[in-house]
Amino acid sequence: MNRCKLQFMLPVLAGFALLSACEQTAETDVVSETASVELPNGMxxxxxxxxxxxxxxxxxxxxxxxxxxxxxxxxxxxxxxxxxxxxxxxxxxxxxxxxxxxxxxxxxxxxxxxxxxxxxxxxxxxxxxxxxxxxxxxxxxxxxxxxxxxxxxxxxxxxxxxxxxxxxxxx
Ligand code: HEC
CATH class of the missing domain: 1.20.120.10 (Cytochrome c/b562)
Structure with a gap:
């Protein structure tokens, strides 16, 4: 998640390659969700x-x-x-x-x-x-x-x- 946010903050110049890498990260995050994953609210x-x-x-x-x-x-x-x-x-x-x-x-x-x-x-x-x-x-x-x-x-x-x-x- 954090990695994903960071990538979005990189200059636009970084371009499409990073964006698609971010999408992949997000997908992996969803699949690997477990009991212990911390939500933005701290729970x-x-x-x-x-x-x-x-x-x-x-x-x-x-x-x-x-x-x-x-x-x-x-x-x-x-x-x-x-x-x-x-x-x-x-x-x-x-x-x-x-x-x-x-x-x-x-x-x-x-x-x-x-x-x-x-x-x-x-x-x-x-x-x-x-x-x-x-x-x-x-x-x-x-x-x-x-x-x-x-x-x-x-x-x-x-x-x-x-x-x-x-x-x-x-x-
Ligand atoms: C906007 C949607 C929504 C409304 C309105 C709602 N519920 Fe539910 N309710 C859910 C969902 C979704 C679940 C399943 C939650 C879960 O298992 O994580 C649930 C689960 C429940 C459960 C089972 C809890 C458990 O795990 O044993 C009861 C009992 C319940 N609701 C009663 C009510 C009553 C009574 C009302 C009205 C006063 C109500 N709900 C209104 C969405 C709603």
Whole structure:
């Protein structure tokens, strides 16, 4: 990577030979990605994947807690409120959890599909849609109207599904 950047900084005079050498280096870098490769954010690929899966597990757990309560005969509002507050907190910074190089080609177990990095703009839009919906769900949950919570929960769930259908490998 660094070698690649350096080559780009060399005078234009250096010409095509160097550029193509750089391309080759970049390709080799992708192929040789391993658990210990350090990302620009200082985390290793393995750490980054584990961190995002950890956040997503907590989001999933909170989501299930809300779903369970909404299905219950008499929903426990306090539990819904705690879980609804967890989702936006855990989802903070989600667009940064998927740096280049943290896909399945890394060799680390991940359900993130390679197409994430082919359309990062759309992926990040979907991140934003979920974060917005989750923030609304949280404020509606704190207000305490169970019917309104149900509707906001459904909307938020739709934003999870919209991303998973396209960007997450099926189990
Ligand atoms: C913008 C895309 C996107 C959105 C929005 C999204 N997810 Fe995901 N989710 C993913 C990807 C990609 C993975 C796979 C991550 C991996 O394995 O590295 C994943 C994985 C998960 C996992 C499995 C975590 C694990 O490793 O055990 C759960 C649970 C989950 N998501 C729940 C949710 C819920 C609930 C929402 C909505 C509130 C949501 N996700 C919104 C993309 C998204």
């Amino acid at each position: 290793t690929v393995k750490e980054q994947i584990e961190v995002r899966q950890g956040h997503l597990k907590k989001i999933g757990k909170a989501f299930k807690a809300i779903s369970d309560q909404l299905k219950a005969g008499s929903p426990d509002l306090a539990q819904i409120q705690t879980a609804a507050a967890t989702v936006p907190t855990e989802a903070m910074g989600m667009a940064d959890w998927f740096p280049e190089g943290t896909g399945p080609a890394s060799g680390i177990k991940t359900a993130a599909l390679p197409i994430i990095w082919e359309d990062k703009t759309d992926f990040n839009d979907k991140v934003g849609a979920m974060q917005d919906a989750a923030a609304k769900l949280d404020s509606i949950a704190q207000a305490g109207d169970v019917a309104a919570i149900g509707a906001a929960f459904k909307t938020t769930g739709g934003t999870c599904k919209a991303c998973h259908d396209k960007y997450r490998k099926d189990d």
